[in-house]
Amino acid sequence: MFGFTQQKTITDEVKIDELLSRGIENVFPNKEFVKAKMMRGERVTLYLGVDPTGPTLHMGHVIPLLKMAKFQELGHQIILLMGDFTAMIGDPTDKTSARKKLSSEEVMANLKEYKNQASKYISFSGSNKALFKFNSEWLGEMGFADVLDLASNMTVGQMMERDMFENRSKEGKPIYIHEFMYPLMQGYDSVAMNVDGEIGGNDQTFNMLVGRDLLKTLKNKEKFVIACKLLVDPTGKKMGKTENNMVSLDQTPEDMFGKIMSWGDELIIPALELITTIPSSQINKIKNSILVGGNPKEFKLVLAREIVATYHGEGEAKKAEEAFENTFSKGGVPENIEEISIEGSGLVEELIKKEIVSSKTEWRRLLQDGAVTSVENGEKIKDESFIKEGVYRIGKKRFIKIK
RNA sequence: GCGUCGGUGGUAGAGUGGUCAAUUACAACAGACUGUAAAUCUGUCGGCUUCGGCCUACGAAGGUUCAAAUCCUUCCCGACGCACCA
Numbered sequence: 001m002f003g004f005t006q007q008k009t010i011t012d013e014v015k016i017d018e019l020l021s022r023g024i025e026n027v028f029p030n031k032e033f034v035k036a037k038m039m040r041g042e043r044v045t046l047y048l049g050v051d052p053t054g055p056t057l058h059m060g061h062v063i064p065l066l067k068m069a070k071f072q073e074l075g076h077q078i079i080l081l082m083g084d085f086t087a088m089i090g091d092p093t094d095k096t097s098a099r100k101k102l103s104s105e106e107v108m109a110n111l112k113e114y115k116n117q118a119s120k121y122i123s124f125s126g127s128n129k130a131l132f133k134f135n136s137e138w139l140g141e142m143g144f145a146d147v148l149d150l151a152s153n154m155t156v157g158q159m160m161e162r163d164m165f166e167n168r169s170k171e172g173k174p175i176y177i178h179e180f181m182y183p184l185m186q187g188y189d190s191v192a193m194n195v196d197g198e199i200g201g202n203d204q205t206f207n208m209l210v211g212r213d214l215l216k217t218l219k220n221k222e223k224f225v226i227a228c229k230l231l232v233d234p235t236g237k238k239m240g241k242t243e244n245n246m247v248s249l250d251q252t253p254e255d256m257f258g259k260i261m262s263w264g265d266e267l268i269i270p271a272l273e274l275i276t277t278i279p280s281s282q283i284n285k286i287k288n289s290i291l292v293g294g295n296p297k298e299f300k301l302v303l304a305r306e307i308v309a310t311y312h313g314e315g316e317a318k319k320a321e322e323a324f325e326n327t328f329s330k331g332g333v334p335e336n337i338e339e340i341s342i343e344g345s346g347l348v349e350e351l352i353k354k355e356i357v358s359s360k361t362e363w364r365r366l367l368q369d370g371a372v373t374s375v376e377n378g379e380k381i382k383d384e385s386f387i388k389e390g391v392y393r394i395g396k397k398r399f400i401k402i403k
Numbered sequence: 404g405c406g407u408c409g410g411u412g413g414u415a416g417a418g419u420g421g422u423c424a425a426u427u428a429c430a431a432c433a434g435a436c437u438g439u440a441a442a443u444c445u446g447u448c449g450g451c452u453u454c455g456g457c458c459u460a461c462g463a464a465g466g467u468u469c470a471a472a473u474c475c476u477u478c479c480c481g482a483c484g485c486a487c488c489a
Contacts (some may be wrong), residue, residue, distance in 0.1 A: 172408095172409090172481085172482045172483070173481080173482075174480090174481055174482075258439090258440060259440085261439055261440060262439075262440040262441070263441080264442080265441055265442080267441095295438055296438075296441075297438045298438085300438095300441080324440090325439095328439060328440060329438090329439070359449090359450065360450085360451070360452090361450065361451075362432080362448090364452095365432085365447065366433070368433095368447090369432085369434060369446075369447070370433080371432085394433095395432070395433060395434095395440095396433085396440055397440065
């Protein structure tokens with residue numbers, strides 16, 4: 001628990017500079033503070049907090065994870081913190097999930113997957129292994145008095161500085177008391193672990209700074225905060241779980257590849273910078289190529305290949321790319337198709353059961369729109385009664401095999 | 404506690420007795436086109452249907468009416484103002 005064994009850190013200035021600037025939105029108190037610390041050869045402890053609210057991590061998590069990996073490479077102590085306590089109460093920042101409380105079984109199931117997924121980027125073994133912690137360890141122990149004590153460190157005014165709260169207040173939307181508690185709980189994580197720094201998405205800046213304030217007040221420690229840029233879609237919205245462009249880490253290589261290919265062209269450069277480790281010099285070359293009229297598709301393929309390869313491995317990435325080219329560029333058929341038997345309950349019922357279509361009405365509309373095509377002869381099927389054995393394509397991405 | 408305003412489809416947000424399964428935008432889905440599942444354009448976008456319609460939905464429950472998302476009553480929830488204040 002006490003780090004008496006002094007781990008050596010790497011003080012390569014070029015690497016440290018890259019680490020503190022690429023894909024970084026903000027550093028508190030400032031970049032120089034952190035740089036000086038690292039150049040002195042201090043081994044810093046920093047953490048990334050994740051709330052296990054969903055069953056899987058997604059691309060948004062990869063950005064800080066890659067940063068953490070770099071810190072680990074340089075010999076620093078990294079901690080992946082699971083906000084299991086917060087998750088069980090329900091995350092209020094997301095209105096739709098506000099009421100959703102996760103059971104501890106669900107959380108535990110999610111957690112296992114998270115660690116597994118994160119291990120593709122950071123290492124939980126070896127001489128400088130990443131730590132895996134849970135904030136229920138300390139938050140679960142706190143009584144009401146402790147909570148009040150903690151809360152006495154913040155004012156309502158300070159809380160209202162947070163854009164989300166301010167906006168909601170302006171719009172006349174409700175803010176619940178427990179929502180105020182979230183930044184505090186998150187902030188207390190820093191105190192409990194006594195870290196030197198924290199890393200997270202730019203959307204977490206406020207919460208991370210609360211932790212900075214608390215650490216200063218309670219332990220007189222200057223915590224640094226690294227806020228990573230967010231991967232935003234063309235309209236400037238965060239790539240959220242609600243958006244269909246979200247790539248989660250539990251997807252098959254093929255799905256992951258396809259999803260990335262459906263990202264807008266504007267996302268290519270930011271994504272290369274944020275979620276790959278392709279050298280900046282090469283990214284600049286790509287940027288120039290696009291500017292002089294290069295086909296963005298080519299570079300999007302590079303991006304997709306790189307991301308899939310990092311997670312699933314080179315071999316899988318290559319296969320995914322081939323499948324993509326085959327299916328979409330050449331109009332072929334993917335290998336694994338859902339097999340439907342018309343025996344028994346009937347075709348539509350089977351399609352609904354397998355969640356290929358959501359209702360009979362949708363199926364009727366698809367037929368009307370000419371979305372159903374026989375792969376064998378390329379004929380459009382407008383009438384269900386024409387469907388016999390064989391392979392059919394519904395729209396662009398749905399395929400069924402009737403037997 | 405009193406008062407005012409508000410709660411609408413995946414989201415945002417119109418609609419204030421019939422023409423409302425509900426304008427519009429975003430998302431989604433499909434078609435055309437292409438450089439890709441990009442972009443753009445077009446169409447669709449509660450469910451069921453023998454394509455005539457039928458059923459379910461505008462916070463909840465009742466009520467008025469030939470007819471209610473729209474009016475009334477009660478309740479629940481929120482915002483704001485006033486009162487109260489350990």
